[in-house]
Amino acid sequence: MITELFDLRPIGAPLISALCAVGIMLLGHHSGWRIALSLAASALKFVVVWSMLPGALAGKVYFFSVGEILPGLEFAFRVDALGLFFGLVSSTLWVLTTIYAIAYMRGSHSLRRFFGFFALCVSTTQAIAFAENLLTLFIFYELLTICTYPLVVHSGTLEARRAGRRYLIYTLTGGAAILAGMILVYQATGSLSLSTPGLLEASIDERLLLLMFVLLISGFGVKAALMPLHAWLPTAMVAPTPFSALLHAVAVVKAGSFGLMRVIYNIFGVDLLATLGYHHVLAVIAAVTILVASLVALRQDVLKRRLAWSTISQLSYIVLAACLLTPLAALAAVIHIANQAFAKITLFFVAGAIEKTTGKKRISELDGIGRTMPWTMAAFTVACLSFMGVPLLAGFITKWYLSVGALAAGAPVYVGVMMASAILNAAYWLPVLYRAWFKPGEHPDAPPREAENLLLWPTLACAAYVIVLGVGAQAPAMPFALAQSAVSFAFGLEALTP
Amino acid sequence: MHLLPLTALLPITAGALAPALFYRRPDACWWWALAAMLANLIAVSILWFELHTGTTIRYPLGGWPAPYGIELVFDGVAALMLVLAALSVAIMIASRRYINATIPKGRRSLAYALVLINLGGMNGFVAAADLFNLFVFMEIFSITAYALVALARGPVAALAALKYLLVGAVSSLLVLLAVALLYAQTGSLNMADIAARLAAADAPGASALALGCLVVGFLVKAAIFPLHFWLPDAHASAPSPVSALLSGLVVKMGVVGLVRTRILFVEADVVPVVLLDQLLVWLGAIAVLAGAVLALVQRELKLMLAYSTVANMGYIAVGLGLATSAAVGGALAHTVYHAVIKTGLFLTAGSILLCTGLSRVDDLRGLGQRMPLTCGALVLGLLAATGIPTTAGFVGKWQIAVGALEAGQPWVVGVILAGSLLTLSWAIRVINSLFFRPPARARVIIADEAPASLLIPSVVLALLAIAGGLGGAVLLELVEPLTTRIVGQPS
Numbered sequence: 001m002i003t004e005l006f007d008l009r010p011i012g013a014p015l016i017s018a019l020c021a022v023g024i025m026l027l028g029h030h031s032g033w034r035i036a037l038s039l040a041a042s043a044l045k046f047v048v049v050w051s052m053l054p055g056a057l058a059g060k061v062y063f064f065s066v067g068e069i070l071p072g073l074e075f076a077f078r079v080d081a082l083g084l085f086f087g088l089v090s091s092t093l094w095v096l097t098t099i100y101a102i103a104y105m106r107g108s109h110s111l112r113r114f115f116g117f118f119a120l121c122v123s124t125t126q127a128i129a130f131a132e133n134l135l136t137l138f139i140f141y142e143l144l145t146i147c148t149y150p151l152v153v154h155s156g157t158l159e160a161r162r163a164g165r166r167y168l169i170y171t172l173t174g175g176a177a178i179l180a181g182m183i184l185v186y187q188a189t190g191s192l193s194l195s196t197p198g199l200l201e202a203s204i205d206e207r208l209l210l211l212m213f214v215l216l217i218s219g220f221g222v223k224a225a226l227m228p229l230h231a232w233l234p235t236a237m238v239a240p241t242p243f244s245a246l247l248h249a250v251a252v253v254k255a256g257s258f259g260l261m262r263v264i265y266n267i268f269g270v271d272l273l274a275t276l277g278y279h280h281v282l283a284v285i286a287a288v289t290i291l292v293a294s295l296v297a298l299r300q301d302v303l304k305r306r307l308a309w310s311t312i313s314q315l316s317y318i319v320l321a322a323c324l325l326t327p328l329a330a331l332a333a334v335i336h337i338a339n340q341a342f343a344k345i346t347l348f349f350v351a352g353a354i355e356k357t358t359g360k361k362r363i364s365e366l367d368g369i370g371r372t373m374p375w376t377m378a379a380f381t382v383a384c385l386s387f388m389g390v391p392l393l394a395g396f397i398t399k400w401y402l403s404v405g406a407l408a409a410g411a412p413v414y415v416g417v418m419m420a421s422a423i424l425n426a427a428y429w430l431p432v433l434y435r436a437w438f439k440p441g442e443h444p445d446a447p448p449r450e451a452e453n454l455l456l457w458p459t460l461a462c463a464a465y466v467i468v469l470g471v472g473a474q475a476p477a478m479p480f481a482l483a484q485s486a487v488s489f490a491f492g493l494e495a496l497t498p
Numbered sequence: 499m500h501l502l503p504l505t506a507l508l509p510i511t512a513g514a515l516a517p518a519l520f521y522r523r524p525d526a527c528w529w530w531a532l533a534a535m536l537a538n539l540i541a542v543s544i545l546w547f548e549l550h551t552g553t554t555i556r557y558p559l560g561g562w563p564a565p566y567g568i569e570l571v572f573d574g575v576a577a578l579m580l581v582l583a584a585l586s587v588a589i590m591i592a593s594r595r596y597i598n599a600t601i602p603k604g605r606r607s608l609a610y611a612l613v614l615i616n617l618g619g620m621n622g623f624v625a626a627a628d629l630f631n632l633f634v635f636m637e638i639f640s641i642t643a644y645a646l647v648a649l650a651r652g653p654v655a656a657l658a659a660l661k662y663l664l665v666g667a668v669s670s671l672l673v674l675l676a677v678a679l680l681y682a683q684t685g686s687l688n689m690a691d692i693a694a695r696l697a698a699a700d701a702p703g704a705s706a707l708a709l710g711c712l713v714v715g716f717l718v719k720a721a722i723f724p725l726h727f728w729l730p731d732a733h734a735s736a737p738s739p740v741s742a743l744l745s746g747l748v749v750k751m752g753v754v755g756l757v758r759t760r761i762l763f764v765e766a767d768v769v770p771v772v773l774l775d776q777l778l779v780w781l782g783a784i785a786v787l788a789g790a791v792l793a794l795v796q797r798e799l800k801l802m803l804a805y806s807t808v809a810n811m812g813y814i815a816v817g818l819g820l821a822t823s824a825a826v827g828g829a830l831a832h833t834v835y836h837a838v839i840k841t842g843l844f845l846t847a848g849s850i851l852l853c854t855g856l857s858r859v860d861d862l863r864g865l866g867q868r869m870p871l872t873c874g875a876l877v878l879g880l881l882a883a884t885g886i887p888t889t890a891g892f893v894g895k896w897q898i899a900v901g902a903l904e905a906g907q908p909w910v911v912g913v914i915l916a917g918s919l920l921t922l923s924w925a926i927r928v929i930n931s932l933f934f935r936p937p938a939r940a941r942v943i944i945a946d947e948a949p950a951s952l953l954i955p956s957v958v959l960a961l962l963a964i965a966g967g968l969g970g971a972v973l974l975e976l977v978e979p980l981t982t983r984i985v986g987q988p989s
Contacts, residue, residue, distance in 0.1 A: 068971035069888065070896055071824075075968065139887040146886065153934045161934060165926070172922055176915040183896070183911060187903040 005055070007062040009048055010077035010130045013087065014140075016045045017094070017123030024116040034115050035102050041119065042095045045126070049084075049091040056084045057481055063132070073186075075139075076132035078195055081486035082265070082334065086258050087129040088479050089338045090250040093345055094122045096458040101242035103454030104352055108240070113150055118243065120147040125251045128258060134182050134192040137262065141178070141223075144255055145171045151243045152236050163235040170232040171252075174222030178259075181215030184208065185267060194262055197490050198269015206276070209268075213278050216263045223256025224319060225312045227289040234308040241352030244304065248311045249345035254337060257318045261333060264322050265490040279323040286320035287417045289313065294424035301362050303351045306428060307344070310387065313421065314340045320414065321402045327491050329405025332398050334483040335473070339386070339394035342465045346383040349459040350376050353451035363432055368441020372449050375456055377436050379463035384429035386466050389422040394469035501541045502557040502570050505579060506622035506635070509538055513614030517607045524606040528594045531610040535590050538617065539583040545572050546580045556627070565691035569627040574980030575757055576625045581834050582747055585841045586617050588955040589746075592845045593739035595951055596852055600737055601649060609649055613743065616642040620747060624754050628687040629677045632758065636673065636719070636751070640666045643748050647736045658731035665728040669718035673755075676711035679704050689758065693765035706769045712759045713774055720752025722778075722815050723785030726808045730792075733804040738848020741800060745807045746841030753814055753833050757984055760818070764986035771821075778819025783913045785812025790920035798857050799847050802924055803840065806883055809917055810836045816910060817898040818984070825901020826984050830977040832894025835882075835966050839890055842959025843879040846872060849952035854945045859928055864937030868945040871953055873932045875960035880925040882963035885918045890966025893973065 020041030027033040052062055056079065065076035079087070101118065105111060124144040131137035145168070153164035186192055188204050200209065222229045233253070237244055247253065264273060273279050290313050297309035317340070321333035353376050354369065355361055370377040386393035399418050406414035450456060473480045487493075512534035520527035548555055555572040562568070572579075590613070597609050619639030626632040644666060648659035681687055683704055684695040696705060714725070721729040733745045756778075763771050789809025796802045810832070817829025849872055851857055854865065866873040885891035895914050902910035937943050947953065 066968070069968050070893065070970045071974055073971075075888075135887070142886050143888075146881065150933070153930070156934045156936070161930060164930075164934075168922075168926055172919060176919055179899075180911055180915055183899045183903060187900060 003059060004061045004063050007064060009052055010062050010064040010079045011066070013045055013048050013091065013130065014077075014123045014127040016041050016048065017119045017126060021116045021119035021123065024112060024119060029112065031111070034111065038098045038102065038115055038119065042091075042098045042122075045091050046095050049087050049126075052079055052084055053088065053479065053482070056081060057485070059485075065132070070135070072190060073135050073192060074133065075136055077127070077130040077136065078132035079130050080195065081482050081489060082261065083129045083131070085334055085479055085482050085486060086254065086337055087126055088482075089341050090122060090125045090129060090254070093246065093250050093341060093462075096461055097242055097246050097345070099454055100245070100349055100352070100458040103452055104242050104356060105240060110154070114154060114240070114243075117147050117150045118246075121151065121246070121251050125255060128255050131194065133194055134185065134262070134267065137194065137259065138175075138178055138182060141255060141259065142172075142175050144252065145175060148243075148247065148252055151247075152239045154240055154243070155238065157238070160238045163232075163238045167232045167236050170222050170229065174219045174229070176219075177215045178219030181212050181219060184212050184215070188212075194266040196266065196269075197492055198265075198272055199267050200269065200272055202272055202275065209276060210278070213263075213268065213276075216267065217260065217282060220256050220259035220263060221319075223252055224260055225253055225256070225289075225315050226285060226319060227292060227312070230289070230293070230312045233312055234305055237304045237308050241304075241348060241355065245345045245348035245352070248307070248348060249341040253311060253315055254341065257315055257337065260319055261322050265330070270325050270491055274325055279325055283320055283323035283411070283414070286316040286323060287414060289316040290320065290417060290421050291424070294421060294428065298424070298428045301364055303354070303361060303363050303366075303432075304348075306363065307347055307351060310347075310425075310428070311344060313424075314344065314387070317398060317402065320417070321398075321405065324402075324405050324409040324411065324414065326405045326408040327487050327493060328401050328408060330487045330490060331483055332401035332405055334486050335401070335469075335480065336398040338479065339398050339466075339469055342462050342469060343383040343386045343394055346379050346459060346462040346466060349455070349462060350380040350383075353455045353459060356455065357449065357451045363435065366432065366435050367439040368436070370436040371441060372446060373451060374448060376451055376459060379459045380436070381433055382463040382466055384433060386470065388425045388429060389418075392467070392470045394466045396470060397473055500557075501545055502555060502572055502625060503559060504541050505538060505545070506570075506618050506625065508541070509534055509614045509618030509621065510638070513611040513618065516611040516614065520607040524603055525598065527607040527610045528590075528597075531614055532587070532590050534614055535583070535587045535617070538621070539587055542579045542583040542621075546577060549573075549577060565686050565688035568631060569688060570622075570625045570631075571627040572625060574977065574983065575754055577976075577980075578624050578750070578754065578834070579621055581837050582617065582620055582624075585746055585837060586613070586743070588959060589613075589739050589742050589841060589845065592742075592848065592952050592955045593737075595949060596737060596739050596848055599852055605649070609646070609737075612642045612646050612649070613740075616646065616743065616748070620751055623751055627689055629680060629689060629692070630687045632755070633670070633673055633677055636755070637670055639748060639751060640670060640719075643744060646740045646743070647732045649740065650735055650737050652735070654731065655735040658728075658735045662728045662732040665718055665725075669715040672711040673715035676708040676715065679708040679711070689762050690765070693762050696766035696768050702768055705763075705766070709759065709763055709769050709774065713756065713777070716752045716755030716759060717781070718752070719749070719755060720815070721749055721808055721811050722752070722781050723788050723808065723812060724781070726785065726789070726811070729808060730801055730804040733807065733844075734798065734800040738800070738844055738851055741804075742841045742844035742848070745804060745844055746837045749807060749811060750833055750837055753811075753818070753829075756818060757980075761983055764984070775819045775821050778815045779907070779910065782812040782815030782817075782819060783910060785809060785815065786913055786917035787920070788812075790917050790924075794920060794924045796924075797859060799850070799859055799862070799928065800844070800857060802859070802928070803843050803847060806921065807836075807840055809921065810840070810883070813894060813898060813914070813917070816913070817894065817901065820898065820901045820905045820907065820910065821985055822901040822904040823981050823985050824904055825898050827974045827977055827981045828894045828897025828901060830980060831897060831970065831973050832891075834973065835890035835894060835963070838959060838966065839879055839882045839963045842956060842963055843876065843883065845952070845959065846876045846879060846956040849948040849956060850876070852952065853948050854939075854941050856939060856941060859931050861939050862942065863931050863935040863939070865942050865945065866933035867937075868942060869947050872948045872956060875953075875956040876932070877929050878960040878964045880928060882960075882966070884921040884925050888965070888967035890963045892967045893970035896970075897974065
């Protein structure tokens with residue numbers, strides 16, 4: 001039973017980060033103010049967002065409307081299960097990333113700009129999660145592009161500017177496609193609300209539906225790095241590591257995946273899409289992306305680039321799972337938002353910590369790093385194993401539900417894709433682990449030299465959470481129940497029993 | 499209440515007296531001009547509130563009722579006066595420093611006088627209910643505009659002013675010819691009266707010719723492609739506050755003229771306006787793309803902004819031409835919002851020019867470090883100009899796109915999106931140059947933040963531009979009655 005409640009928290013959460021950004025822009029000359037504001041805002045937001053969890057689990061939907069901005073279109077926020085799930089992930093990771101960024105960015109230039117836009121970027125992500133309608137979502141989706149640009153080109157080098165330009169060309173063109181699709185949807189239905197399990201109706205001309213699907217999916221597909229729209233992602237790695245971590249884990253790419261899920265579950269709806277059959281094509285594209293990106297990742301020697309290609313591959317898990325249109329696969333899609341986020345951000349934190357501590361960027365230089373940085377590499381190992389799908393870790397849960405869902409959808413070929421992907425993941429992560437733990441380094445007897453505490457703790461916290469997600473997914477207060485209610489809403493089920 | 503004629507007479511009188519009154523102390527003239535602008539703003543605000551509590555305000559000059567006497571009317575079109583009044587105050591605040599720095603002492607009072615007379619002319623133009631006064635006031639604001647462009651010294655400005663003068667004169671002549679044609683057929687000059695009598699005159703050929711002349715005349719004033727060629731040089735070479743005035747406000751008078759023409763001919767119902775609509779859609783669509791591409795290849799900031807005006811006038815033309823209520827509402831909203839955005843952009847570009855003396859985008863590298871607020875305002879304005887959602891520029895584009903689908907012309911949506919992306923691509927170049935590249939010029943390194951009188955108008959307008967989209971529904975509701983009049987009843 002869903003009850004709607006008028007509440008300030010849906011707009012409060014994005015507003016906290018936005019005000020934090022304004023504060024940093026005004027007072028950020030002093031590092032003290034900058035750090036205090038960032039930490040206080042991220043902690044406050046963490047509390048605000050998590051405080052909505054008990055209510056949401058009890059079936060409450062929090063709602064806040066600012067007012068109409070265009071005829072018939074409200075600027076409104078509504079925290080449903082899917083949105084809150086994404087919101088929880090992003091607000092939790094903001095706290096950890098802020099701590100990490102404070103340590104990592106020490107001594108860099110333009111820190112006021114960096115932390116200001118960092119907070120803005122989180123604010124827009126939160127607003128995307130809580131958007132009540134497609135217009136509100138789109139507003140913040142475009143703002144996210146704009147806010148992330150200064151972070152991508154932070155270093156100001158030619159390489160960074162090139163990457164920034166490519167990033168903008170891809171994402172803004174994608175944005176234009178979404179806008180076009182959105183206008184078509186609005187014209188056809190007179191609404192853009194995301195609060196229904198399926199806004200479009202089967203009575204609409206099928207060619208028009210196809211056009212909407214192509215425009216919306218390709219638009220969101222850019223940020224979700226679906227092949228062949230993925231090329232911006234590996235080059236955007238020039239950004240400072242804390243931001244790359246956030247970009248790859250929650251902010252940008254997940255906004256794309258989240259948008260895709262909104263299009264599939266709330267704009268088209270499961271029933272309509274099943275009769276139209278467009279999801280088969282999208283599933284094939286996602287499966288190809290999973291495999292091809294993994295193959296490319298095998299060939300990368302720079303650690304961050306391997307991570308980038310692995311992200312492309314992992315993101316398509318979400319798309320593939322969403323496209324299978326069975327409840328269990330949908331569950332995999334929702335929880336993979338969290339699973340991929342925590343595991344991937346761990347890997348990025350480790351890559352950054354290694355680079356900051358030892359200056360090493362390439363995998364071939366990592367011989368024996370496990371001896372010098374044992375705790376960091378332990379976190380790395382956990383995340384890698386999770387990606388390979390080792391049971392009791394987060395990644396396994398995704399693969400399990402996705403495979404079961406694929407069988408239920410009558411498409412066992414995707415179980416094969418899961419197996420192949422697990423093997424490929426093993427093929428590009430195990431050599432790194434082997435080098436780190438078993439190959440002797442240049443100075444085998446050198447004492448351990450861990451990364452500094454502020455870099456290490458967030459990393460360990462993320463890795464610990466990967467284990468928690470894998471072991472304790474069914475525990476009562478976990479967001480897992482939230483994912484279940486999101487799925488049962490999309491499929492119109494009373495209760496979902498996995 | 500005699501406020502309505504006052505809106506035209508007060509600025510014109512104040513302007514005419516200014517050079518004589520301030521012959522010895524030209525710098526004090528700024529206070530005089532600002533006071534006149536503020537008085538005008540108050541008068542217009544009172545009129546505007548009356549319009550929204552009661553009905554249309556009509557004022558017969560000298561007590562002679564229309565159609566025999568001259569009539570001024572404060573209706574939905576004239577409500578644009580509020581935008582004119584408010585923005586001209588902002589321009590006046592910003593122009594003091596600029597005019598003191600760039601214009602020799604002897605001619606400063608002249609500059610203020612011209613701006614005042616220009617404003618009075620525009621006020622009269624939007625309020626005129628008869629064609630002859632429409633023409634007279636058009637000449638008043640046009641001639642002062644030529645003179646204002648020529649205020650900037652230098653060969654480019656002189657040539658631009660001359661070009662502007664010649665083209666403007668031709669367009670004025672066309673409008674005069676149309677006035678004569680309509681008067682010959684109906685014996686009246688009052689627009690409502692003409693609309694009522696034109697059908698009885700039974701001269702479709704002459705009516706069509708009059709319509710054609712009016713449209714071409716106003717297309718020139720509105721700088722709709724391909725009649726835009728006078729605009730970029732004139733707007734870019736004028737002193738920056740004047741650029742803001744011209745690009746933000748004066749060019750909108752062409753739109754007002756088109757709207758008045760369309761209302762007249764929709765009510766008269768003698769010549770089908772479908773052809774006019776199609777023409778506007780096509781020219782507007784080409785203008786959107788051509789303006790954006792031409793802006794893309796410019797190197798000077800002000801030229802980019804001037805070409806962006808060409809593109810934005812294209813959006814307005816498309817909206818008017820689509821003739822559905824959503825699209826026309828969008829065009830009117832865009833008229834208002836583009837005035838805000840472009841005034842702000844030119845004022846900001848002006849303070850950059852004044853503080854650094856540099857105008858090429860490549861020379862402005864790294865200025866974001868030295869003038870963060872001014873450059874920030876410029877960036878916000880540019881984002882609004884591209885029509886990122888919830889900025890002021892988004893409202894018009896969204897409504898026009900929705901209207902295009904209603905009108906069954908979906909290709910227009912593609913044009914609008916392409917125009918926005920092209921605009922973004924040059925906006926990004928400017929943003930990159932300002933914020934993400936190391937300085938290339940010594941003058942950038944020693945530049946300081948602009949003084950408050952330049953900074954405050956820039957920042958306020960930039961914030962309005964970026965948040966304006968949130969008020970989109972309100973604005974569209976305000977222009978709703980006018981939209982219905984322009985679209986007309988489906989016959």
